[in-house]
Amino acid sequence: MGTHLRAAKRARVDLGGLEPPDPPAKSVKQFYDFMSYRELIRRRRAEGQEGAALYEGIPESLAEYFRRRKCPNVHRFHDRTTQGLHRFCAAEQRWKLCQNDQERKRLKELIVLNFAVWRFIGGTALFASEVGFLSGWGEKEKRKIEEVVSKAFREKRIEELFTDAYKGPGTLRTELAHPKADGDSLRKVLHNQGPKAVPWSEPDITFQTLVGKFRLIDRLWQECYRVVASALPRCGQTFMQPVCDILAELPFFGAWDDGRRVPGFFAKELVQDLLDTPVFEGGRACVQDRYTYSPAGPGAIEGLRLVYGRGKVSPKEAVPLMRKILAQNHLWHFDPTELELHDVQFMLCELQKFLHRGASLRDYAGLPCLQGLPLSYHFIKERLEEALVLDLIRANAFESEKIARALASWMSFRLELPKDDLIRGGDHVILRHLKDSMCRLELNPQDQHLGPAKTHPTAFRLEIDTGHKRNGSSGRAPSRNHLRSGDSFFLRSPSGAHLGPVNHCFDAARESLRFAPARRLTVRKLSPYRENTKGDFLCFGDHLQLFSTSQTTESNAKRALSVRFEPELVQSELEIELKDVVRKVIDQDLLIDELGQLRVKDVCRVRGRLIGGGSGRSGASTSSEWKSRCAKLTGNWAIDCESLVSNPIV
Known part of the structure; x- marks a missing residue:
């Protein structure tokens, strides 16, 4: 109660002694609904749900926006x-x-x-x-x-x-x-x-x-x-x-x-x-x-203007007005104590984008299939040394593949390769045309129509609808579902749009609605040995037909897309190269103890790099000036820090 009273007093000071107005009931409910449904999508993802199931039960105007546009958590x-x-x-x-x-x-x-x-x-x-x-x-x-x-x-x-x-x-x-x-x-x-x-x-x-x-x-x-x-x-x-x-x-x-x-x-x-x-x-x-303070950016100030229905909101008014919105946190669909004032600020910016629907909106494309990786020996050596000293990687010298994956994860490089030949939701695949074994397919940059690759084939992400927790997992990233003959799924292009049939062609037009029923594809495995393959696991290299139930049926193969899937090959080349560099670093620049564990040769040097010791204005821990200063410290961190701050060493 004391915190809220102090916040109210500060609000009156910021507004020249006036009590901040309450936001209109309809507008503040719209704000909390927008925020709550965005959080619902995040929680469903954390539980293992994928595809169109993420947006079930969400009002269509919001679902359409969240499917297509980038919106932070x-x-x-x-x-x-x-x-x-x-x-x-x-x-x-x-x-x-x-x-x-x-x-x-x-x-x-x-x-x-x-x-x-x-x-x-x-x-x-x-x-x-x-x-x-x-x-x-x-x-x-x-x-x-x-x-x-x-x-x-x-x-x-x-x-x-x-x-x-x-x-x-x-x-x-x-x-x-x-x-x-x-x-x-x-x-x-x-x-x-x-x-x-x-x-x-x-x-x-x-x-x-x-x-x-x-x-x-x-x-x-x-x-x-x-x-x-x-x-x-x-x-x-x-x-x-x-x-x-x-x-x-x-x-x-x-x-x-x-x-x-x-x-x-x-x-x-x-x-x-x-x-x-x-x-x-x-x-x-x-x-x-x-809970009572957060600076407001221009987007949040515009969001306040829309929520309150005002012609203008000044920066000094923003915090008191946001506190009034946070005071209505009983409208949040989850635990109200989870919300901080910055969450209100953050979502006000996103709400005004939703309401304006301007040209500045960014399309949601998800994770790209590949993110670049500098593979110079010196770069990998430094990062591997740092990860070992920070105790982020625990491995022996014979686990170069495990080390490479852990290193890539720490640096936010994605090397998600298939564990075997089976195709799973979440895999990135390249399409190769069955009629021409040399022909891989790409989306034309201008019209996004699918055709023979002139430069680089397009990598699509497989998205399978899942509305349940996989493997009974909670709190951990669940394993991905396998794709079977007869299953329905979506192929997401690098722009975020899904591949789908238009007349006799397939395209991934950016303006198309993600997870639209017309772009849901059904896959059938072609086998020379038996006609009914429904339920069979699909593997990379299988001959497949993709068709949409809105345009064709399984019996009408002429309008289906006949392809086979291949894993995104460049990732495989990168992972092999990364493992090679890691192996060279282990052989030349790391020590191996009697238990086979990796050790850094010069721990002090790496430690100095990690915390800034031995360089710059205050890192010279061995300098006579610092020795003299440290001899005068009281042992009270706050007092000593104030002394060091007021007389900084340059």
Whole structure:
């Protein structure tokens, strides 16, 4: 009760002494329904359901939207990118490597730096894993990022490295992934040079070039010690608002509103990442203002305007108005105590996209069939050493395949290969035409019609409807269902649309409705030995006919698509290459103890790389200056940290 009273008082202060209005009942119910049904889909996926069954019982207007468009989870920490970034950061494991308060303080600063770089420049877990966990910020780190971007551009992996969810990374993605992108495009992004260079003014220079982004990270790195200090417990409690207020002082992390700086979208994004790291002692659960405070981005402010039916909502009004919406959490279809104010902020942004249905909506395509993998010896060596020191991989020298898979998972590279010849839901397959054994099929980039592959065959993802928990599993990823002759399923294209028959052709038009009955395909196995194959397990290489019950029947084979499935072959080549590199690293750069367990040759060197020891402004644990300073410490972490913060070593 005390927390809610304090929140109400703060709300009146923010609104000039006025009590925030209650949201209209109809609008707030629409908001909670939107949020609850999105959470229902997530929970069904976690239980093992797939396909159209995910959307059963959801109002059609919402189901259609969720089937076709990207919509993040209600809780940000459930999103795939967030989980990938935190898995790669392995903050708790790095924290255990620290041996004194100075190393812990240094690690906290590096966690702030790395999440800022990963989110603001790349925005994907793949970008984070290729750049690595930076042990400082200077010219060396900047050149490393430039090399990662240049290599991805040459290998045509830009879309895998840069997200389109944020404007910062999205602008670089658009520039470098454009069909007409060339060397001048790369020079512009890396150095703002050449005929495509932009004026050295904001916001263009920061959004469109690495030079501008580096300039902003320079400022952030100078303030990291203040960010860390502001997250320290006060009277045993932690708060996120002081951290947001410091970040608000930086360009692009805050903005002026009525004569004061208020935190913006990027401040909110960075702090949400930090809540689940040692930067906030005790983690998210110990943050006292998570129910009463969250900066609002432009999308959330527009969502507030629509929910309240107002002409305008100012940034300083946003938090009090969001608290009023959270106060209606009895409308949430699940446990009301699960919701934090940021969840309201997060979903307000998504609700306004649903209501506007504008051109900025992103189509949902799911996981791509393949994500790029840099396989240089030095890169794999560093990552494998780090994973071993962090105790993320426990294996002996004879398990190179197991090690390769664990390493790929940690770095968010997907190497999901079939375990055998049987075809399962979730497999990525290539179609080969039966009439021409050399002909593999691809979707034409212009009209998305299926035809002979001129460049690279299209990899489709098999999606089978499941409305139950598989293998009795709960809390673990369930195993995937096998495909049998006579089963119905969908083939999802890289754009997210499903393959389906149109007249005498098959296409995957982007505007088609996902999981539409007309695009549900039935498969029949062709066998020279017997006519009725219904129920037989299907294997890669079997001769198959695909048909839609809305256009044809099993007896009308002329209108069916006669193909055979092959696993996505490039994945197999990548996995073999990765295992080869891992095996070489084990043979040349790792030690093997008497039990056959892998060990790193120079643990101190790797440990320093993992927590930033021995480099930068505060990592020199053996320096005389730090020895002198540490001799004066009181033993009280809060007091000592304040002393170190107020007199930082440069």
